[in-house]
Amino acid sequence: MTEQTGTEASAVAGDPGSVAGLELKPALEAVLMVVDEPATEEHLAKLLQRPRRKVGDALRELADEYTAQGRGFELRLVAGGWRFYSRPQYAAAVEGFALDGQQARLTQAALETLAVVAYRQPVSRSRVSAVRGVNCDGVMRTLLQRGLIGEAGAEPETGAILYTTTNYFLERMGLRGLDELPELAPFLPEAEAIEAETQEGVPSFDPDAPDSEDAYDKTEL
Structure with missing residues (x-):
C-alpha cells in the first residue's frame, strides 16, 4: 500500500480542505458573492464538484431562507443563472448609494x-x-x-x-x-x-x- 500525499488526502470526499468537502450552502454563498453575472447551476455544480440537482435544490432553499428571514437581499434565478440582488423595497437606499449625485438612468x-x-x-x-x-x-x-x-x-x-x-x-x-x-x-x-x-x-x-x-x-x- 502506498502512502497518500497531502494533495491526494485533501481530495477525499468529506475532507473540509477539498472543494467537494465544503458545506454546500456556505460554499454557494461565497461564490455568488463574487460573480459579476448570473451563475448557472451547471457551472456551480462543476466548481463545487456536486450533482447539479443537489446544487439547484440548495439554491432554492437558500432563496426561501432569505425570504423567510426578511433579508435585505434575495437570491434570484435571472437570465438562466443565479445571483444576489437587493430587494425592491430597499431600492431607495441602494439608489442613493449607487448614484450619489450621478445620473445613471436611461433617458x-x-x-x-x-x-x-x-x-x-x-x-x-x-x-x-x-x-x-x-x-x-x-x-x-x-x-x-x-x-x-x-x-x-x-x-x-x-x-x-x-x-x-x-x-x-x-x-x-x-x-x-x-x-x-x-x-x-x-x-x-x-x-x-x-x-x-x-x-x-x-x-x-x-x-x-x-x-x-x-x-x-x-x-x-
Missing part, C-alpha cells in the same frame, strides 16, 4: 427605443426609427455601448443589420427570459403597418462613429 427616449427592440426583435435600426417616428441612431448607439442590445445578423432581403436584446438586458431587468416581458406588444404597430414608412435602404450606422450633429440625436442620448 425616456432610450427606454422607448429599448422597448421597441425588446418586443420586435430581431429588428433593424430603420424599423425601430419607423415605430418611434424619429431618428434613433444616437439612442441605438448608446444602447449598444451599454451592452443592452447587440447585433444579430442581417435581414436577408435588405442586408440591414438586425438587433436583439442581450443577456445583460435580462439581468438588468430581472427577467428569466423574454417570455416574462409585460404584455405590451399589442400596443405596438404591426410590421406590415409601418413597412411603407420604413427606409431599409438607409445604411446602418457605425457604432464607433461620432454622434451626428443633428440636434435631436443629441437630446436622445
Whole structure:
C-alpha cells in the first residue's frame, strides 16, 4: 500500500480542505458573492464538484431562507443563472448609494427605443426609427455601448443589420427570459403597418462613429 500525499488526502470526499468537502450552502454563498453575472447551476455544480440537482435544490432553499428571514437581499434565478440582488423595497437606499449625485438612468427616449427592440426583435435600426417616428441612431448607439442590445445578423432581403436584446438586458431587468416581458406588444404597430414608412435602404450606422450633429440625436442620448 502506498502512502497518500497531502494533495491526494485533501481530495477525499468529506475532507473540509477539498472543494467537494465544503458545506454546500456556505460554499454557494461565497461564490455568488463574487460573480459579476448570473451563475448557472451547471457551472456551480462543476466548481463545487456536486450533482447539479443537489446544487439547484440548495439554491432554492437558500432563496426561501432569505425570504423567510426578511433579508435585505434575495437570491434570484435571472437570465438562466443565479445571483444576489437587493430587494425592491430597499431600492431607495441602494439608489442613493449607487448614484450619489450621478445620473445613471436611461433617458425616456432610450427606454422607448429599448422597448421597441425588446418586443420586435430581431429588428433593424430603420424599423425601430419607423415605430418611434424619429431618428434613433444616437439612442441605438448608446444602447449598444451599454451592452443592452447587440447585433444579430442581417435581414436577408435588405442586408440591414438586425438587433436583439442581450443577456445583460435580462439581468438588468430581472427577467428569466423574454417570455416574462409585460404584455405590451399589442400596443405596438404591426410590421406590415409601418413597412411603407420604413427606409431599409438607409445604411446602418457605425457604432464607433461620432454622434451626428443633428440636434435631436443629441437630446436622445
